Amino acid sequence: METLTDLTPAEVQERLTAQGLPAFRSKQILNWIYGKTVTDFREMTNLSKPLREELAEKWRISSLKELKQNKASDGTTKFGFALYDGSIIESVRIPMETGKQTFCISSQAGCAMGCKFCSTARMGLIRNLSPSEIVCQALHLRRSAGLNEKQVFNIVFMGMGEPLANTDNVLKAINILTDKDGMNLSRRRITVSTCGIVNGIRRLAREPRPPRLAISLNAADDETRRKIMPITEGNPLDELLDQLKRYPLPPRERFTFEYVLIGGVNDRDEDAAKLPRLLNKLRYKINLIPFNPFPGSGFLPPDPARIEAFQQILFSKNITATLRKSKGCEIQGACGQLATTLKKPRG
Ligand code: SF4
Numbered sequence: 001m002e003t004l005t006d007l008t009p010a011e012v013q014e015r016l017t018a019q020g021l022p023a024f025r026s027k028q029i030l031n032w033i034y035g036k037t038v039t040d041f042r043e044m045t046n047l048s049k050p051l052r053e054e055l056a057e058k059w060r061i062s063s064l065k066e067l068k069q070n071k072a073s074d075g076t077t078k079f080g081f082a083l084y085d086g087s088i089i090e091s092v093r094i095p096m097e098t099g100k101q102t103f104c105i106s107s108q109a110g111c112a113m114g115c116k117f118c119s120t121a122r123m124g125l126i127r128n129l130s131p132s133e134i135v136c137q138a139l140h141l142r143r144s145a146g147l148n149e150k151q152v153f154n155i156v157f158m159g160m161g162e163p164l165a166n167t168d169n170v171l172k173a174i175n176i177l178t179d180k181d182g183m184n185l186s187r188r189r190i191t192v193s194t195c196g197i198v199n200g201i202r203r204l205a206r207e208p209r210p211p212r213l214a215i216s217l218n219a220a221d222d223e224t225r226r227k228i229m230p231i232t233e234g235n236p237l238d239e240l241l242d243q244l245k246r247y248p249l250p251p252r253e254r255f256t257f258e259y260v261l262i263g264g265v266n267d268r269d270e271d272a273a274k275l276p277r278l279l280n281k282l283r284y285k286i287n288l289i290p291f292n293p294f295p296g297s298g299f300l301p302p303d304p305a306r307i308e309a310f311q312q313i314l315f316s317k318n319i320t321a322t323l324r325k326s327k328g329c330e331i332q333g334a335c336g337q338l339a340t341t342l343k344k345p346r347g
Contacts, residue, residue, distance in 0.1 A: 004059045005033065005132040005139070008172070009181035019058070025051075027181070033061060034183050037143035039136070062136040069144075079141065083109065083133060087126050089160055091137040093145055101145050102154040105137040107170050108161025113195050115216070116228045117260050119294045120160045128166040134173035138183065152185065156214070158193040164200025171204075174211060187211055188250075193258065195231050196240045205247045213247060214256040214287075215240070219266050220274035228265060237278065244282055254283040254320075261310060262291045263302040272313035285320040 004012060013026040028046055032038040039062040041052045067088065068080040075095040082088055087109035094102045111118070112125035138155055147153060155177065157163040163170045174190055176182040193214040194200060204210050219225035225232040244255060257279065261267045275286065288311060290301040302310070307323065314321035 001058070001060050003063055003130070003132040004029075004061050005135050005176070006130055008175055009034075009179045021051075029055070030181050033139070034181070035149040037139050039139065062139065063130075063132060064136045064140060066140065077144070079137075079144070081137070081140070083129075085127075089129065089133070089137075091141055091159055093141045096154075100153060101141075101147065102156060103138055103141040104156050104158045105134060105141075106159030106161050107134060107157050107163040107166050111161045112165065113162050114230045115195060115218075117218070117262055117291055117297065117299055119297070125161075125165075128169055129161070131169050131172040131176060134169065135176050135183075138177060142183075149184070152189060154189045154191070155185065156191045156193060158191075158214070162195055162197065163192050164194045164197040164204070167200055167203055171207065188253075191256070193256075195229060196235050197231065198235050198239050198243045201240075201243045201247065205243075210248060212253065212256075213244075213249075214258055215244070216260075217257040217286075218260050218262075220271050220278050224266050224271065228262065241278065241282070249283060254285055257284055257286045258289060259286055260289045260291050261302050261307055263300040263306070265299065267302040267306050267310055269309065269313060272310045273317075275314065276317040276319055285322065286314060287322055287324050289324045 007015065009026075009030050012030060013023060016026045016029070017023065025047070029044065032044045038044060041047070041056040041059075041061070044052055047055075063084045064081040065083075066079060067082050069077055071077045077093045079091045079093070080088060081091065089106040089109050091106060092104040094104060096102055106129060108128050109126035110123035111120045114121045137159075142153065145153070157170065170192065174187070177185050177190065178187050187209045191212040191214050192204065193216060195216045201213070204213070216229075217225075218228060219232075222232055222236050225237065247255075249255065259266075259275075288307065290307055291297075291299050293300060301307075311321050311323060
């Protein structure tokens, strides 16, 4: 059975027209899915019962099955979903100080990148997510937040997986999310976070309206970065930064560099001092994220005084450096930490 949310709205229209439906029916169905977040044909009450049954026989809307929700006291909610093959992925809904919500979604089940500070890396890569599996995380989270079609939200590809290792499906999902007959979200509200795959960034840069970009940096030199991010081999910092300089960054936007602070590994004064020199000529801000320990990681977060000293060095160079509050820590909110605690469903 095919999945409707794997298709762009134009493709949906084309396929349903070929099935004998008039164009206005496709618009109604798209509005149920993306306007009202309805994922069951039986709830589409302006369609006749026989048509609803016919559609349900041919098409599935979503293939995500919610397994678990963990809610923290700050309202951050982490979701575990089972896919049709029993793979498990996770998404996180984060209420922001601005009153808006940010949906952190996954692009792969597991991940092949092997970052040493990340528990998803332990799973290895299971498989790429389809466009539908990506889009339906946003649908599901929007519905769970009770947002209507006029209430905007942000999407960050910072869940499980490396989005630029699944670029075709991620780009198609972004097209569906931003289509006026899809979720009608502005591209400015979508951020792709990568561990720094140079070819993938080059490809993204060729898009007519590329999404925002965040880079998981975590070190100011190749030697330190190689110790915690094997991807550095083949994607050295000079090539990465050279490619970022060519990225079509809109005038008022900046790159975000994520920097997971790991005690005794990348949290020295000299690391902080090197960052402004390394990132020279780019418009950017830095998100400092104290490492969130997980069993067997072998790493610890720096003590609070070290974190403060690191941030102060960046401030002294006039760098915008925010310290990410531990939203979701108490609910295993760091990358991959929910999915690795969930068991595969039976059957
Ligand atoms: S941090 Fe991201 S890219 Fe690195 S292993 Fe984890 S999921 Fe993959």
